Amino acid sequence: MSFIKHLKEEFQVIQERDPAIKTPLEVLLYPSFRVMIKYRRAHKLYKKGHYFLARLISQRAARKTGIEIHPGATIGKGLFIDHGSGVIIGETTIIGDNVTLYQGVTLGGTGKETGKRHPTIGDNVMISAGAKIIGSFTVGDNSKIGAGSVVLKEVPPNCTVVGIPGRVVRQQNMKIPRDNMDQCNLPDPVQDDISTLKKENARLENLVEELERELHSCREKRDRELRAREMREQQCCSQKQIVEDQEEEIRR
Numbered sequence: 686m687s688f689i690k691h692l693k694e695e696f697q698v699i700q701e702r703d704p705a706i707k708t709p710l711e712v713l714l715y716p717s718f719r720v721m722i723k724y725r726r727a728h729k730l731y732k733k734g735h736y737f738l739a740r741l742i743s744q745r746a747a748r749k750t751g752i753e754i755h756p757g758a759t760i761g762k763g764l765f766i767d768h769g770s771g772v773i774i775g776e777t778t779i780i781g782d783n784v785t786l787y788q789g790v791t792l793g794g795t796g797k798e799t800g801k802r803h804p805t806i807g808d809n810v811m812i813s814a815g816a817k818i819i820g821s822f823t824v825g826d827n828s829k830i831g832a833g834s835v836v837l838k839e840v841p842p843n844c845t846v847v848g849i850p851g852r853v854v855r856q857q858n859m860k861i862p863r864d865n866m867d868q869c870n871l872p873d874p875v876q877d878d879i880s881t882l883k884k885e886n887a888r889l890e891n892l893v894e895e896l897e898r899e900l901h902s903c904r905e906k907r908d909r910e911l912r913a914r915e916m917r918e919q920q921c922c923s924q925k926q927i928v929e930d931q932e933e934e935i936r937r
């Protein structure tokens with residue numbers, strides 16, 4: 686596509702997608718407009734193997750617009766990056782046609798993959814402010830990613846994904862029941878461990894008390910038996926003494 690065609694396309698996309706724009710000239714002030722022109726140049730250079738020059742252009746554009754697009758990324762027609770600040774698009778990202786990104790979006794890698802490390806974004810996808818799409822999976826056509834979501838796995842087409850980690854809450858315009866989407870009462874593993882330990886401690890305390898009671902009753906029983914035996918022995922001794930005394934008296 687020629688440079689003039691690109692320019693026309695950028696003008697059209699920004700005017701269509703941003704309701705805040707009042708005059709066509711304002712398009713020139715949009716970071717999205719400036720970064721996309723730089724990206725197209727950098728991408729051409731990248732494809733020809735001029736990696737340093739390509740990175741130089743993209744890094745300069747990043748400093749001026751706050752949008753860092755790696756020149757290796759493949760971007761279709763009609764990408765609009767609203768506001769722009771803090772947007773990162775990784776080297777192996779593939780973006781389809783008519784995609785909208787808001788500020789703070791990251792299309793990044795997990796750091797664990799090699800080769801294709803960044804996501805593939807389908808046509809007409811909207812990725813809301815602050816969303817992070819991390820990994821080399823696909824976000825299907827016409828899907829929406831909610832603000833602040835962290836998406837870690839494949840998103841089918843025509844879905845809305847929200848939350849951390851991102852979950853599908855709407856598919857083919859139908860709401861999906863949410864069992865696990867309570868973002869206010871998040872699980873607290875430390876508190877859970879403390880509760881388990883408290884329960885275990887109480888169980889052990891009861892066991893020790895029971896053992897102490899049993900030991901006490903065993904000792905009492907043994908003492909009673911000892912006392913009874915002593916008494917029996919004393920009785921035996923005194924009876925023996927009486928018999929001996931009687932025999933002595935008879936002999937006399």
Ligand SMILES: CC(C)(COP(=O)(O)OP(=O)(O)OC[C@H]1O[C@@H](n2cnc3c(N)ncnc32)[C@H](O)[C@@H]1OP(=O)(O)O)[C@@H](O)C(=O)NCCC(=O)NCCS
Pocket residue numbers: 768787812813814815829830831832833834845846847848854855860
């Ligand atoms: C996701 C979004 C696009 C709405 O998509 P949608 O398909 O119309 O989805 P809905 O509004 O029907 O929301 C579906 C559910 O997800 C919830 N939800 C929506 N966005 C959410 C978010 N970012 N985080 C958590 N939950 C969210 C809704 O509360 C709703 O929950 P419910 O089923 O319990 O009622 C929108 O909520 C959003 O995040 N917009 C941000 C746009 C943006 O970045 N603007 C910045 C301009 S500067």
